[in-house]
Amino acid sequence: MSSMKKSILISITVVCLLAGCISPENESKKLERMFTIGTTMPIKSINIFSDYYFGILRDLMMDRLVSIGEGGTIHPELAESWETKENGKTWIFKLRRASFHDGKTLTAEDVAFTINYLREKVPEYRSHLALVEKAEAVDERTVKIVLSKPWSNFLWNLAVVNILPKHVWENVEKPLEFVDTKATIGNGPFVFESFDKSSGLLVFRANENYWKGKPKVDKIVFRIFTNDQAMLMALIKGEVDTIYFYARGIDPAIVSGLLGKENLSFIVVDNLGVDNALWFNCQRYPFDVKDFRIAISYALSYEEYAKYIAAGYAEVPNAGFVPKGWKFYKETRKLEKNLSVTNEILEKLGFRDCNGDGWRDYPDCTAFEMKLAYRTDIVESSRLAEFIKRDLENVGLKVRLQPLDNPSFRQVLDRDKTHDLAISRTTMWGMGMWAGYATGYFDARNIGWANVADQRLLEIIDALLNETVEEKRRELIYKLQDIYAEELYAIPLYWGKIVQPYRSDKVSGLVYNPMMGIIGDETWFKILIK
Known part of the structure; x- marks a missing residue:
């Protein structure tokens, strides 16, 4: 190699090092928008029914027909529209086009299957769907749900029914024992990636094919702590961006120790539950x-x-x-x-x-x-x-x-x-x-x-x-x-x-959903990872 070529190569290498040149693979990692959440929710398995707290997170993976927004208003989700017949005993839902994480199309068969399956197999849904007699697919994008009597509050109760893929669950006789990763397949904004119980790490990745568009977060990492003190120290040090516990913010008794800490901000809302x-x-x-x-x-x-x-x-x-x-x-x-x-x-x-x-x-x-x-x-x-x-x-x-x-x-x-x-x-x-x-x-x-x-x-x-x-x-x-x-x-x-702390130097745009807190859909399309 001529001295001139060596000189040029060395110059390019030096410039590249000074400029931080990296490979396309490393560039992708560098730009990954990761949101790290601390929690003391004692998640022990990936069963969405028997593990109460992992079940709370199923909203990340699985959409519902309707959701609950500000002021307790009902919003369409997988259901584009609905109507009632027979004085409110029959509900007809028209579905939007969506697909599951494994690429299969979500249809009315999946919705009808979910309603009937949950009533039969999962005890808590016998209360949530107490007046439902049956659900059936009318066509690929229309589902009919028949009630035993009119139920004015039906949509609210339906807001905790996450739609399951029939092709995954139809042969599962004991859903409370089903811990295969297939149990995490849904159509929601995030795809389950991994759960390491020993290290307390739970990871989700953005669903690039989500019907609302790709979320503004590429990766969510939940760090599971055994106590509030360790979690709060991680927040103060910037090791987590925020904390999460379903229907609850941080223990109010330790809020005073956080006030005035650098780069910590708070969302404070009235609790619509009874504490x-x-x-x-x-x-x-x-x-x-x-x-x-x-x-x-x-x-x-x-x-x-x-x-x-x-x-x-x-x-x-x-x-x-x-x-x-x-x-x-x-x-x-x-x-x-x-x-x-x-x-x-x-x-x-x-x-x-x-x-x-x-x-x-x-x-x-x-x-x-x-x-x-x-x-x-x-x-x-x-x-x-x-x-x-x-x-x-x-x-x-x-x-x-x-x-x-x-x-x-x-x-x-x-x-x-x-x-x-x-x-x-x-x-x-x-x-x-x-x-x-x-x-x-x-x-x-x-x-x-x-x-x-x-x-x-x-x-x-x-x-x-x-x-x-x-x-x-x-x-x-x-x-x-x-x-x-x-x-x-x-x-x-x-x-x-409810007092919800977060690191304002690392994240902004968090929205507190009255039902799901900061992990509601509103956050995923407004959040900014800094």
Whole structure:
């Protein structure tokens, strides 16, 4: 090689190094828009049904017919349009053109299969789709769903039905045990790539063929932490761009430690769910006695819960349960602590200390103890359980704490109904399920954490299920909140705010969807990775 050629080659190499020249493959990696999310959701498998928290993320992989947007409005998703017939008993949906991640076309057969399969095979959908009789494909892009009776709130309940590919699931007899990666195939904005349980890394890649267009994020990486403190340290150091926990922001008690930190910004929104509530099993004595529930309500330190559990990002709730942000919210009496009322009612009911050991007994003088179940996956619930135990024991009611992980909690409250008392939140979607306005949590015929079979309540719910005229619905929903306040089947403990931190130096354009938080579709088409 001539000295001139060597000189030119060396010059090009030096210029390339100085300019950062890289191969096309490396250039692609350099420009990859990666969004890293920290979470304490205890994801253990890729089963979209048996692993509650991985199931939350199925919205990344699988679309629904409709979705819920700002203000609880229903938006078309895979359904371009719909109409009702037979006074609301039959729903006809027209589908848009879309395809699954494996390239196969999504058709009405997939939608009909999904509805029928979930009702038959997955227990929670027997509540979500309680009034569905059958679904059938009319043609490739038209599906008909037949209900047993009119259901005015049907679309809201349909918003948790992610469409499954029939060719993947039709031979799966036990969906709660299906952990093949094929179980993650959907048509949604992201494609499942990998889950490493040992390292706590869960990865999704953008679906380049998504019907709305390719998302503005190429790759989502969830880093799973065992506690909030480690996750927050990663956020402060810039190792994650934001945090995520379904229907919840960050633990309010640690927000103060983040305020003023460089490059940290916050989205703060009113929670349309109830942050924490005390649920009575209303078919178990003495929790089936209204006056006993009222007595407990006056023993609770609502102002302390708002101050110390929610760190001031909350207010004392009303007895009517439904938070203020809902369209047909009705002002009911504010809950308050009054130990004189508690003691007077308990004495009148015959709950007194018969043997001088300091604890109130049953009216027949046998020992009385209440089990208080709570979820260990939500730190506020664990702290709150100690406060409530203290408050109830201050009036002589003995309490045994019953810590449960989320699957066990759901088994006890959703199916077995063996609880006395329980602490749990409601989600925004959950508030709207069944007939809406928390009815699914109360009605024993649905999920029914309060296990209520009170005919007065059920008559209002049945009327609400059928009613489509807005003014009549308003009237029924007002009656509903009045009966919640009067009967206290469950006691809201505080109404709070959701605080969502993120690294403003690394990301912008996050949109807080009222149902899915920052991982709703709105984010994926507005986000900017810096």
